Amino acid sequence: MNLAALTTEARNSRTEHIDQLPTLDMLRLINDEDAKVAAAVTIVLPDIAKAIDAIAQRFNNGGRLFYIGAGTSGRLGVLDASECPPTFSVPADFFHAIIAGGDTALRKSSEQSEDSPEQGAADLAAAGFAQNGNEQDTLIGIAASGRTPYVLGALAYARKFDALTIALTCVPDSQMAGAADISIAPITGPEILTGSTRMKAGTATKLVLNMISTGVMIKTGAVYGNLMVNMQTTNAKLVDRAERIIAAATGVDQAAAARLLSEGGTIKTAIVMQKLSIDRHAAEAKLAAYKGNLSALLNQNL
Structure with a gap:
């Protein structure tokens, strides 16, 4: 698809004179446009749910989740993947993010890296996707435009295996949608600044990735109620949070929760000790x- 024909590249008629507005009016206009993002994500909730259920099933069979993207899309994938191990105590390689240009592209723009489909395939292969018994892996290709060659190359590589492929874009009927098993496409429309997809499209991408990773972890037992019972206790703040989680789950006070955490070593173990x-x-x-599924255990044993 020609770039000029993409909704994410169109000129936004509401913001054509944004450079002439007083600061507060400028911010109100930006905020009004941002408010449209949640509605766009609402429309694609069935597609997100389909993706979560499919990924969770593969996780339960030993699969991993890979994100791949370029520029803002790649950085958002890295952000989501990097936050999951400490939040949910999953092995670091369960969530694996690849960005065009490598880790240096996280801080320094490397837009030229996104033009090679061969490099996208090579980077995914080098990361061990769907290899060595990992046929249950999932790849989420991320690109607001839905046509980034680097991501298309990675999706084509992933389709060679019995892997699950998901396209996360912000345009309708994209090339990536046609190259993936599941398409998630919140249509965020023209950007506040023409073509600046780090704005509305980036916000929609972040919302969807939050939903996917959190939803998969809920479905695979990393959460009890709305409590992060798999959380790592690696600093004073997190130890305090862990104690409050144990107290909320068991009804004991925080001092007793602290003793349970010390004796049990983990939040889940402490809760089971007290509950049973x-x-x-x-x-x-x-x-x-x-x-490790605390909800399933307690539902069967209380």
């Missing part, structure tokens, strides 16, 4: 039997 009145060894054995 058992010691750490027995709690860990029960969690292992339920593959």
